[in-house]
Amino acid sequence: MRFFARAPGKVIITGEHFVVHDSYALAGAINRAATVEARANDSMEIFSRNLALTASYPRKIPSSLAPIAEAAAATLDFLSLKKKVKLVIDSDIPAGSGLGSSSAVAVASVAAIFALAGEEPVKQKLVELAMISERMVHGNPSGIDPSVSSYGGVLLFRKGKAPDLLRLGRPVEFVVAYSGIVRKTSRLIKKVSSMKETLPNLFKALASSSTTLSKIAASSLTSGDLQTLGSILNFYHMILGRLGASSKVLDSMVEAALSERCLGAKLTGAGGGGCVIALPEPSASTNVLSNLSKISKEAFVARLPVEGVRIWQK
Numbered sequence: 001m002r003f004f005a006r007a008p009g010k011v012i013i014t015g016e017h018f019v020v021h022d023s024y025a026l027a028g029a030i031n032r033a034a035t036v037e038a039r040a041n042d043s044m045e046i047f048s049r050n051l052a053l054t055a056s057y058p059r060k061i062p063s064s065l066a067p068i069a070e071a072a073a074a075t076l077d078f079l080s081l082k083k084k085v086k087l088v089i090d091s092d093i094p095a096g097s098g099l100g101s102s103s104a105v106a107v108a109s110v111a112a113i114f115a116l117a118g119e120e121p122v123k124q125k126l127v128e129l130a131m132i133s134e135r136m137v138h139g140n141p142s143g144i145d146p147s148v149s150s151y152g153g154v155l156l157f158r159k160g161k162a163p164d165l166l167r168l169g170r171p172v173e174f175v176v177a178y179s180g181i182v183r184k185t186s187r188l189i190k191k192v193s194s195m196k197e198t199l200p201n202l203f204k205a206l207a208s209s210s211t212t213l214s215k216i217a218a219s220s221l222t223s224g225d226l227q228t229l230g231s232i233l234n235f236y237h238m239i240l241g242r243l244g245a246s247s248k249v250l251d252s253m254v255e256a257a258l259s260e261r262c263l264g265a266k267l268t269g270a271g272g273g274g275c276v277i278a279l280p281e282p283s284a285s286t287n288v289l290s291n292l293s294k295i296s297k298e299a300f301v302a303r304l305p306v307e308g309v310r311i312w313q314k
Helices: 066-078 101-116 123-138 144-151 185-193 200-223 226-242 248-257 285-293
Strands: 003-014 025-041 045-048 053-056 084-091 154-157 172-178 262-268 275-280 298-304 310-313
Touching: 003 101, 003 144, 003 172, 003 200, 003 226, 003 262, 003 275, 025 101, 025 144, 025 200, 025 298, 045 066, 053 066, 066 084, 066 101, 066 123, 084 101, 101 123, 101 144, 101 310, 123 144, 123 185, 144 154, 154 200, 172 248, 172 285, 200 226, 226 262, 226 275, 248 262, 248 275, 248 285, 275 285, 285 298
Parallel strands: 045 084
Antiparallel strands: 003 025, 003 310, 025 084, 025 154, 045 053, 172 275, 172 298, 262 275
16 A cells, blocks of 8 residues: 655745744745655665655665655654655655745655554644754754645744634735746855844844734735735845845846736745745736746746645555
8 A cells, every 4th residue: 555645835925034033924835746655665765756866764865865764764753653664755846946845845754654654644743743854954944834835725824833824715826936046045044144143123123024014915815905915025025135035036037027917026935046926917927927937947827725735545
């Protein structure tokens, strides 16, 4: 018997970087995901189709698979599962893109092991176990990525608190464009957080303002006030740029998005490279997608909400 789990990636709509410092952020699951197959095995093995790498726990573990191996081992221990497991990972989320690739793989891996054990996972427990991997990847993550992968939908999130799942009056479309530039999240978090040391009062004020704007953005999204939401996206992009999270490439992508029938656009995630998200006017997704496809490595429409982790067996 083979067991499968599929966990979505994410976009941060508002509040990235500040969410690490206990501010609220708004994020949504997207229609890109990681799928993990789990089956009983003579030894613990992990195979990533995307990376073409195999890990044999605990002796031969490539560094890129070490975080997943540790999360998987912790899950087996938590479940007191005597049998060994083989995990096969397949993902259509670009790694290092700011779309939550590592957390989607971690959540799907943990969920697949739960399924193999015949256990129904509690979403918060999936987050806790996936965070073992996330800390190894990102250093001091907020937990927003594995929360979105686990719960799905659109979340108003604050570190250390149960997320609020928003109910949208109707689906909302974003255009996601990948720059093709891979960046290291932990390095960018450290870069932005350095302002807390040099200008502590200003940083504290910005973090508080980010909470206010994220709550307004959440209200705008649920009520369908896309004009206000777009204005908040534009403002965030400039603030994040001032903090060193943007780049010439990301700025040019935002400029292209805003050139025709787009209410707002910004970088999403840590920045530096990765992706931008754009909020088209109603029925204008094709226009915005066309503009961004010309200057990005890949662009697609993300229609929110999207379900969280899903489990099945064959």
